[in-house]
Amino acid sequence: MRKDRMILRTPLPDRLCHWAMVVCFFLVAMSGLSWVFPSLNWFNSVFGTPQMARLLHPIFGIVVFLALVYLFVRFVKYNLFVKEDRIWVDNVQSVVAGDHSKPLRIGKYNAGQKFLFWGIMGLISVLLLSGLVIWRAYFAHLFPIPVRRVALFLHAVAGVGLILLIIGHIYLAFWVKGSIRGMVTGYVSHAWAKAHHDRWHEEISGKNAAAGKRKTGRAR
Numbered sequence: 485m486r487k488d489r490m491i492l493r494t495p496l497p498d499r500l501c502h503w504a505m506v507v508c509f510f511l512v513a514m515s516g517l518s519w520v521f522p523s524l525n526w527f528n529s530v531f532g533t534p535q536m537a538r539l540l541h542p543i544f545g546i547v548v549f550l551a552l553v554y555l556f557v558r559f560v561k562y563n564l565f566v567k568e569d570r571i572w573v574d575n576v577q578s579v580v581a582g583d584h585s586k587p588l589r590i591g592k593y594n595a596g597q598k599f600l601f602w603g604i605m606g607l608i609s610v611l612l613l614s615g616l617v618i619w620r621a622y623f624a625h626l627f628p629i630p631v632r633r634v635a636l637f638l639h640a641v642a643g644v645g646l647i648l649l650i651i652g653h654i655y656l657a658f659w660v661k662g663s664i665r666g667m668v669t670g671y672v673s674h675a676w677a678k679a680h681h682d683r684w685h686e687e688i689s690g691k692n693a694a695a696g697k698r699k700t701g702r703a704r
Contacts, residue, residue, distance in 0.1 A: 490671035491688055493592075498558055499670055505551035508544045509650065515541045516643050542619050549612045556605055562592040563602065568683065569595035584679045592684040600653055607646040614639035 518527035531537040568589040617635035666672040677685040
């Protein structure tokens with residue numbers, strides 16, 4: 485792979501944060517599922533013992549939240565909805581079928597990815613707030629029992645919902661060929677960008693062309 489023929493899609497700091505968050509998320513998700521579903525009690529072993537799981541689960545959860553806040557700051561400007569997103573929504577069946585013959589005017593992220601982005605950020609916020617309420621070591625004693633019960637219910641529902649969104653995210657990443665490589669190396673091909681994110685490809689190509697002209701002008 486020659487990087488001079490590729491497009492940088494995700495810089496190294498963002499990729500490192502993403503993959504570190506993935507590891508922490510799976511540890512938190514598995515330990516959490518062990519308490520929601522008794523048949524999955526053996527998931528407690530991801531942290532060694534049930535006692536360690538109860539100690540580390542909220543700490544790793546905060547790490548996941550902070551990582552997502554960093555990614556939110558980095559990517560929120562690309563995930564704001566624009567008028568062109570309606571084109572993707574109206575042609576979602578063609579997208580699922582793998583038909584990229586029609587220009588969909590997709591930016592760096594399509595409408596589906598934007599819905600996923602805001603869904604994840606909304607659920608992680610619910611998980612943080614409800615998690616603080618039920619964190620026995622520090623905050624639970626500050627709230628009455630009815631509030632803790634509601635928080636526990638919201639925490640469980642939001643946790644399962646977030647896991648389902650992440651599973652969908654993983655499935656789509658494997659389904660769209662080239663996405664995983666792009667998140668590992670940071671680079672995607674021009675053909676991939678043009679097929680899946682045509683408007684973004686035009687913007688990047690325009691910037692590169694303008695930069696090339698400036699360099700040529702200085703060389704003269």
